[in-house]
Amino acid sequence: MGQVFLQSRRIAEYEVDLLGEPGTVLEIGPGHGVLTKILVERGFKITAVEKDRYIFGELQSLRAANLNLINMDFLDMAPGSYDYIIGNIPYSISSPIVFKLYEFEFRRSVIMVQKEFAEKIAFPDDMSRLYVNAHVRYNVELKRYVSRKNFNPQPEVDSAILVLEKKKYEEPYPLEFLDGVLVQMFSKKRKKLSNIFDICPEDLADKRPSNLTVSEILGLARLLFDSGSSAHR
Known part of the structure; x- marks a missing residue:
């Protein structure tokens, strides 16, 4: 299932509290x-990005000096800098959205995603x-986990709330x-490292x-x- 809509104000307030x-x-x-609505009430300076034209039209009724509505796909948005990023993320595009987040500067992000997806980021088996x-x-x-009963239409799975807090990156090489x-590495994850890379520590081969x-x-x-190469076999 793609987009579902949170109905619980109590859970939305919990997200904003974070x-x-x-x-x-x-x-x-x-x-x-x-x-x-809660962000407006609490005095945040909000940029809200909504792809769906019909829903964007509905949002126009939320007129507030601290709210800037943009009708576009977040995945097409130019990177920017914010104190926070928040959102209840469509299940079907959770991974592209999280990778898009990496392009932005922020102190903290609070996102609600499908339970299984959240667990892959927080504590994966692999x-x-x-x-x-x-x-x-x-x-x-x-x-925390959020029951599927709090959404309309009701999905077949539960959700979970993740908090991403910016930390210092200390490696000598760029994130790219x-x-x-x-x-x-992960496009050939069934292979041994020695069969993926020309250079590999012996204890990892x-x-x-x-x-x-x-x-x-x-x-x-x-x-x-350091070797000047990420060449693979």
Whole structure:
């Protein structure tokens, strides 16, 4: 299922509480405005991006000096800087939206996503490109689960609220380089590292990408960067 709409004001207030003191906030996909109304009331300076023209028309009734409504797809939005980013994310495009978030500067993001997707970011059974990219940039916390009964139409799965808190990135190589290594690695995740990369630490040679720790992946990327190559076999 794609877009579903949160009906509970209590849960929406909980999400806004997680942001902190009022500041600039980008809201992704405001829908019928359950979060937007609370953000307006609390005094945040809001940029709300809604793709659907019909829903955008409905949102026009929320006239407020601290609200800027934009009718466009968040995935097409130019990167910017905000204190916060918030949104109840459509299940079907959760991964593209999270990767798009990486282009923005913010202190904290509060997003509600499908339960299983949240768990892949917060504490996965297997390592993934999504997990590593999130954890090198942010402190990630799954705050609570949200029952499917709080949405209309009611989805077949529950949701979860994630908080992403910006942290200092300390590796010597650019994040773009790291992501390139991750793409190579997880596109061949069933192979051993020695069959993916020309250069590989001996203690990792027989491991597969999904069995690595974040620290091991960062160390491998550092070795590849220092050698001037991320060449794969």
